[in-house]
Amino acid sequence: MAQAGVQHSMTLRTDAWWVAPLVTFVMLSAFVVYTTWRIIENQYYLAEPYLSPLYSPLLLLDWWPLSPAILILWAPGGFRLTCYYYRKAYYRSFVLSPPACAVDRGKPGEYCGETRFPLILQNLHRYFFYAAGVVLVFLWYDAFKAFVFDEKFGVGVGSIVLLLNAALLTMYSLSCHSFRHMIGGKLNVFSKCPTRFMLWKAVSGFNEHHMFWAWFSLIVVSLTDLYVRLVASGAIQDVRFI
Template identity: 50%
Template sequence: MSAPTADRKATGVFSPGRAQIAQRTLRTDNWLKAPIVTDLGFAAFIIYATVRAFMQNNYYVAEYHYLTPFYSPCISKGCVPEASHFWPQILPDVWWLPYAALSLPFLLLFRLTCYYYRGAYYRTVWQSPTACAVAEPHAKYTGETRFPLILQNTHRYFFYIAALISVINTYDAIIAFRSPSGFGFGLGNVILVVNVILLWTYTISCHSCRHVAGGRLKHFSKHPVRYWMWTQISKLNTRHKLYAWITLGTLMLTDFYVMLVASGTISDLRFIG
């Protein structure tokens, strides 16, 4: 980054009170590694999830009731009736509309407004800043007080919807224990159950959930149950970043496995039924 010029507004990192350093940073370590890896991880998930959401095939294994989370709830008129379960098929069957278009936008907004993801893509995508002690390319900083970033404050509301969708994913995982002979159990069940457990862990460890449990309590001693809940959620919250990344991986793994079985590429490894 070049030194501030006369026509540049004296704000942000170029304000008179800041050190006048021409270099972008004096750091000598590989500070670009973390943001690059983060961007690659985000890109991998976004590309995979987008392609799969619009493929509109190989999302359901009728024999074992495996439904990928990318298509749940399946409420399009193009959905296999068995995959919809009791959900009404209300969305038109067109190529540009995902079968789970009612839930996917809310899940995207829940993650997009997540406190961890905000910090991650603020640094890596917007470079605000890219790393500690690295000057950012923006002359101004308004925080989350103006449009569009003020919409980040809606995160708590998307949390409630995400929790509801996690209930639906739980239902899908339970239904998948049915097989042609009755109760059934296979590798697909393991993947679905592990995925939904991790999704719940990520959702419950959310900062908004922590606030709902005990954020406004003035006297913990008068609310022992809520205090206990707040304490347990706080423990999970310390690893919220880890769960955020793990669930991106398990979502892709779950969908990929269901796709392989549904397409006949592989057979489900069955233990019972």
């Protein structure tokens, strides 16, 4: 090891540096607990024509005894788990590596980052992007289906909620760092590929707000499922505009 510099306490920071990781910890934990509960609950996911995004596409298979959500959620779950934004969020708030900038936790030499199993698998983020993209197609299908009531066009609160959910998840996907790389970031000479350059610029614009899309879409997915659950369980009635 190289010679270290002046050592002092964990941090000399005097501001409330612990607030951001704490809020992230609470928010992500709440999402994980809610989603897990909904998977285990395995009911109230369909209130025609609304289907919960946690159960879409609905795979009711004879040979699968557990919740059908498990067959789906590995894809968007893996996409978020390996997402570059969420990695920052949970490395800071759950693993405390580091908890905040210039707040030192850990010992010299005992860190290996994403160089070993299992964290080396973070490099497969693009494959989860592909899988989550397939699920996203079904979510758009569900969103359009949510405007059809008894084979007629209609609009309910659920229609709007499902449409908003699909749109936000699309923005989250389109602002993905891996997608930005695939669409044009890997090129060194943009002038030879003007279309990809244009797309890369557009995706780069989305990418600047990736954190916003990550949180907004996460919250709306939960609220969409909650709305479908409340309607399906009879706790509330869907409000129809048309």
